[in-house]
Amino acid sequence: MNTQELTLNIAVNLGRIGRLACEGRRNRVHQFLEETQEYIRELERAPKSPRFEMTFNSFREAFIELKNDVRLDSVWAEMILTWANILTHRARLA
Secondary structure (H helix, E strand, C coil): CCHHHHHHHHHHHHHHHHHHHHCCCHHHHHHHHHHHHHHHHHHHHCCCCHHHHHHHHHHHHHHHHHHHCCCCCHHHHHHHHHHHHHHHHHHHHC
16 A cells, blocks of 8 residues: 555544444444554555655654543544544645
8 A cells, every 4th residue: 555545444433433432332443443554564664755744743643542442422533523624635745
C-alpha cells in the first residue's frame, strides 16, 4: 500500500473505533486499535511529504495516548473521530 492508502485505511479504522466505542464494544475497539497500530507501523516506514509529516507525528502521539487510555465514552470517541476526519482530509498530502 502507498502512503495515501495507508492513511485512508487508518482513517476508516478510526471511524469504526469511534462508532464501536459509542456502542460499548470494548473487544472490537481493541481489535481495530491493534489493526490500526499495524497500519501506523507501515506508515512510519513509508515515504511521506514534509507537509504530511507534521500531521502524522501529531496523530501518532495522540493515538498512543488514546490507545493507552481507552474509554468507551463520547469524549474519547470524539477524539478518535476527529483524527479520522483530519487524516481523511490530509491523505492527499501524504
